[in-house]
Amino acid sequence: MPAKDKYHDSVRKALIKEGWIITHDPLRLDYGGFDFFIDLGAETVIGATKDGRKIAVEIKSFLGTSSLSDFHLAVGQFVNYRLVLKRKEPERMLYIAISQEIYESFFMTVFGQIAREEHQLRLLVFDIEGEVIRQWLE
Numbered sequence: 623m624p625a626k627d628k629y630h631d632s633v634r635k636a637l638i639k640e641g642w643i644i645t646h647d648p649l650r651l652d653y654g655g656f657d658f659f660i661d662l663g664a665e666t667v668i669g670a671t672k673d674g675r676k677i678a679v680e681i682k683s684f685l686g687t688s689s690l691s692d693f694h695l696a697v698g699q700f701v702n703y704r705l706v707l708k709r710k711e712p713e714r715m716l717y718i719a720i721s722q723e724i725y726e727s728f729f730m731t732v733f734g735q736i737a738r739e740e741h742q743l744r745l746l747v748f749d750i751e752g753e754v755i756r757q758w759l760e
Contacts, residue, residue: 624648624659627681633719633746634662635753637679642666649678653706660703663714676714678707679746684724693728697741717746722756 634644646663662679680699684692696718704716720729725747728734738745738759747757 627661628683628685629719629721629748629750630661630681632750632753633679633681633748636748636755637662637664639753640666640755642677645676651706651710653710658703658706660707660716661719676711678703678711678714678716679719680716681719682724684720684728689724689728693734693737697737697743700743701741715744717744717758719746719748721750722747723750725757 634647637644642664643666644662644664647661649660649663651658651660660678661681663676664679665674665676680696680703682692682696684696686692700716700718707714707716725745729738729745737743745757745759746755747759748755
């Protein structure tokens with residue numbers, strides 16, 4: 623099983639504060655002879671008579687020497703996880719969890735915005751200290 627990201631507990635607490643129920647920690651999917659481990663699986667009930675919403679969250683700290691290299695790795699994981707989720711759990715939406723600081727320093731750049739749009743990345747932007755979610759970006 624892979625090691626937990628530095629901000630794993632912060633994101634987990636932030637999701638719980640918003641009413642999400644953590645169903646998997648990690649979410650393990652086997653497909654095509656490989657095991658895939660997405661950091662968290664969660665769901666929530668939108669209303670008393672409506673079906674729950676399911677998500678998968680891959681947490682990225684961007685603590686490497688290059689934010690661009692960290693981004694390349696994150697996109698690769700996202701694309702592969704999205705591929706497997708589409709076949710195994712198509713109702714579950716995939717998000718990359720990033721800190722507010724990384725969102726502002728990387729994803730707000732021209733390249734970051736174009737890349738997010740082109741790769742159709744869903745972002746969950748969280749506050750490290752406050753352990754709260756600041757934005758959901760589709």
